Amino acid sequence: MLINFCQTFFEITQDKFLQMSSASKALTLLTHFSTARPEIGLSQLCRIAGRDKATTYRHLQALESVGFIEQNPATKHYRLGPALMHFAQIREATVPRKEAAKSALSALADVTGETAHATVLSGTTLYGLCACESPHHGTRAVIDINIFPLHATASGHCALAFGPADLFDAAVSSLTGFTSATPTKPDELTALIETTRETGFARADQSYEAEIQGFAAPIFDHTGLLAGAVAVASVASRFTLSLEHTIKSELIIAAREISRNWGGAIPAGIEAAWAKSVKIPNELESTS
């Protein structure tokens, strides 16, 4: 998100820097490194970051002094440093993934008044990670399944839409019919996946359990690949357009937060799809 922000709103960043601390300015340099562009020279980085050479140089020196950046002695280009490995290990020990998802799910369940849950993709299997029920209503969805069928659940459609391509073969190989609405033909499934890709959300309209409306959004981890999905299961009888809007808005927030906590970020394409399918802006928590 930070990367997108910096690259997209490039002209604004100069103004932005006026109220940034020096440390933030230096650290922002790190966001320009990626697996696609792992090493950057001084002049090149100045151009990318849109900042003065002397300043950029001093920032790099500061970052190098604490091991966040190191210089390739052969090319004089800079790259991310070894200290990052060290701190990442402590971070992972401090905030394990499940723990990190819990707070987001709790908020999601609380605001929507419905049951929220998160799933994790491992190979071609989608496992339930944890669920959070809202005490708001007497009737509510109870998530007690461990393995989520790819073809019949909203989380599964997210995985199929944004995960590795080989998932589709795995899905069509067992198109079990759970309800009358379960997609049991490959074409039906393809259409649902296509809709999911267009909107950034998956919707399962009583396709796994009758009376349950499922909505899901994808989550990504540090590999940059789909790591799982976050979903809300609501009772169909009290479903409204207003609730749908709330669920979608909150799913975006939750998907962003969980991805962030897992060291990943929502790809720009999905953010764009969300922006189109949900009208309200969602930059609430940035640069607070």
Add this chain to the structure above:
Amino acid sequence: MLINFCQTFFEITQDKFLQMSSASKALTLLTHFSTARPEIGLSQLCRIAGRDKATTYRHLQALESVGFIEQNPATKHYRLGPALMHFAQIREATVPRKEAAKSALSALADVTGETAHATVLSGTTLYGLCACESPHHGTRAVIDINIFPLHATASGHCALAFGPADLFDAAVSSLTGFTSATPTKPDELTALIETTRETGFARADQSYEAEIQGFAAPIFDHTGLLAGAVAVASVASRFTLSLEHTIKSELIIAAREISRNWGGAIPAGIEAAWAKSVKIPNELESTS
């Protein structure tokens, strides 16, 4: 009294920070987090870092704004942030040191039956990179990935013996005594370093933890300079001359392999020292 102490302590630390950039000062706050102390409150951190509360607070804000720190909403304490996972991923993709070291460490742990680990030197700090325990014995050393004291660990002695000269000053400035065998006088440390240079190995005889014998060999990267160390921590009670011989032989192999994977090579002088202190030839895989 307490005030006096605080002020003198403060002036000392202040000297250390005089020539540091603001960004470095903010980033050094991160070094106070560890698996043993994963969350730190504001006041507590001020005491640990010996800095002003307002300054520390602003530094934390800066770090939080870029995701290097986050606040536990429940306790208001600070902990390492999610951005570290992101950058560590890119770093590892750029320079896959950890991956490169793993296989060698695994073999080292397997053959010696003891715990093997690798450390990385960044500035004047020696970080733990990864550890590999052998399932061979019930009791074994457990390496809590952390910062390795230069004066008290075998890896540290390797760094002092074969790394940059300014490490020695950094080491003598904090000669903390961990056990009765910890070298706490510069002269003692100098002697140990000298032995390390002569043999090409460092040996830490219960100088960091009681009952732990540490052996280490230096590893070098593409810069031609010392990059870190590879070490074996064995339980003192089952230590024998035969095991020492095995450890040294295997350390040579591991140090060569890791250095090679990191784009470096063992300097001829150290190879010569090894040849003298371990009788069997170890030129098995060279110039293949």
Add this chain to the structure above:
DNA sequence: TGATAATGGTTCATATTTTGAACCGTCATT
């Protein structure tokens, strides 16, 4: 319970640090 001390967070005048245009030396290209 009420007094006390510790906590996280904020303010503002002071002065230190950061900043960037211009500069230097080197290297590869023309």
Add this chain to the structure above:
DNA sequence: AATGACGGTTCAAAATATGAACCATTATCA
């Protein structure tokens, strides 16, 4: 030999960092 791109450096001007004192809450405890 001229050119331009590169990494790196300098110094006056200006934005930024600093810390003592302050506020509001929250333990702590007599």
